[in-house]
Amino acid sequence: MNAAPLRVLVVDDEPMARARLRRMLGAEPGVHILGECSDGAAAADALGSLKPDVVFLDIEMPGLDGFAALDGAAACWRPHVVLVTAYACHAVAAFDRGAVDYLLKPYSRERLRVALDRARAERGRDQPMPDAGFAERIPVPVGHRMRMVVVQAIDCLVARSNYVELHLGPERLTLRETMSAMESRLDPKRFVRIHRSRIVRIDAVADIETLESGQYLFRLASGARLGSGPAYRDRVRQVFGLRGLHS
Numbered sequence: 431m432n433a434a435p436l437r438v439l440v441v442d443d444e445p446m447a448r449a450r451l452r453r454m455l456g457a458e459p460g461v462h463i464l465g466e467c468s469d470g471a472a473a474a475d476a477l478g479s480l481k482p483d484v485v486f487l488d489i490e491m492p493g494l495d496g497f498a499a500l501d502g503a504a505a506c507w508r509p510h511v512v513l514v515t516a517y518a519c520h521a522v523a524a525f526d527r528g529a530v531d532y533l534l535k536p537y538s539r540e541r542l543r544v545a546l547d548r549a550r551a552e553r554g555r556d557q558p559m560p561d562a563g564f565a566e567r568i569p570v571p572v573g574h575r576m577r578m579v580v581v582q583a584i585d586c587l588v589a590r591s592n593y594v595e596l597h598l599g600p601e602r603l604t605l606r607e608t609m610s611a612m613e614s615r616l617d618p619k620r621f622v623r624i625h626r627s628r629i630v631r632i633d634a635v636a637d638i639e640t641l642e643s644g645q646y647l648f649r650l651a652s653g654a655r656l657g658s659g660p661a662y663r664d665r666v667r668q669v670f671g672l673r674g675l676h677s
Contacts, residue, residue: 434582434633435462435651436550439480441473441496442466442488442514447535451486451514454542461546462651464636470494477509478671479638484510484530484549489520497523510552512545564617570596570603579603582620585634585652587612589627599652622669624648625659638670646672 438461442448448466455461464480467473470491477485477499489496500511511528513520516535530552531545567578579596588595589609596603605612613623623629630648639647646658646666658666666672 435460436546436553437462437464437480437483437633437636437651439464439473439476439482439485439509440466441468441470441476441485441491441499443468443491444488447488447514451542454539455486457539458543458546460550462636470496470499473499480636481632481670482509483553484512486512486514486533486545489513489515490517510549512549565615568596568605568615570605572603577603581616582631585631585650586654586656587621587629588656597652597654622665624656624662624666626661628656628659630656632669635670638672640672 438455440448440451440455440463442451445468448468452463452466455463464482465476467476468491471494473485473487473496474494487496487499491499496513496515500508510530512531512533513529514533514535514537518534521532530548533541533545565581567580568584569576570579571577579598583598585597585599587609588597590604592606593604594607594609594612596605609623609627609629613621613629616629620633621629621631624646630650634650634652635648636651637649639649641647641657643660645660645663648656648658650656
């Protein structure tokens with residue numbers, strides 16, 4: 431199975447610098463750009479809500495600098511950090527704070543690829559071991575066969591009458607089971623129930639929008655859209671660190 435895409439956030443106060451980095455990242459395989467921010471305050475909010483694997487972060491920005499943005503989001507999420515700056519003087523502070531790489535502007539595509547490789551390596555080292563008792567594969571009847579579905583390939587689960595529908599990218603599989611039973615089989619560190627009929631894999635969420643009703647609209651990396659339910663609002667806010675969003 432191919433490794434999951436590296437989910438990245440771009441933060442830089444210079445529009446041309448952001449555009450160049452987005453173009454370069456967009457040309458690299460296995461990279462999913464979650465979004466971009468032009469200042470430290472927006473970056474702190476985005477880090478908590480989007481939870482990227484890695485942030486390409488400028489240091490000197492108006493208002494909150496890059497280091498302050500990281501500190502502001504630390505309680506919600508701590509991504510792997512690639513510092514992107516025109517000033518070499520910040521290198522020591524960057525590595526003291528655990529940066530995986532330090533790109534000095536202007537950088538080449540080859541140098542960017544080195545940074546991506548280092549970020550992937552670090553992500554591989556900190557993948558959590560599954561908790562005992564939670565399913566890693568789920569048997570799903572498909573015709574006369576029993577297909578063993580890897581739970582980490584599931585984007586979301588949706589209740590359909592007496593069945594649960596498993597979404598794996600564009601593919602749909604059905605299993606005769608209740609949502610409560612499915613929820614009990616899934617690791618709560620990787621899956622969260624957002625509605626009585628919907629469960630999402632946390633890492634599959636690309637962005638979250640606050641609705642006028644006070645609930646949330648989830649957009650998954652696959653393109654799927656799912657709304658949350660009022661009974662699960664507090665849980666959603668806790669898991670995704672949505673304290674910075676108005677509701």
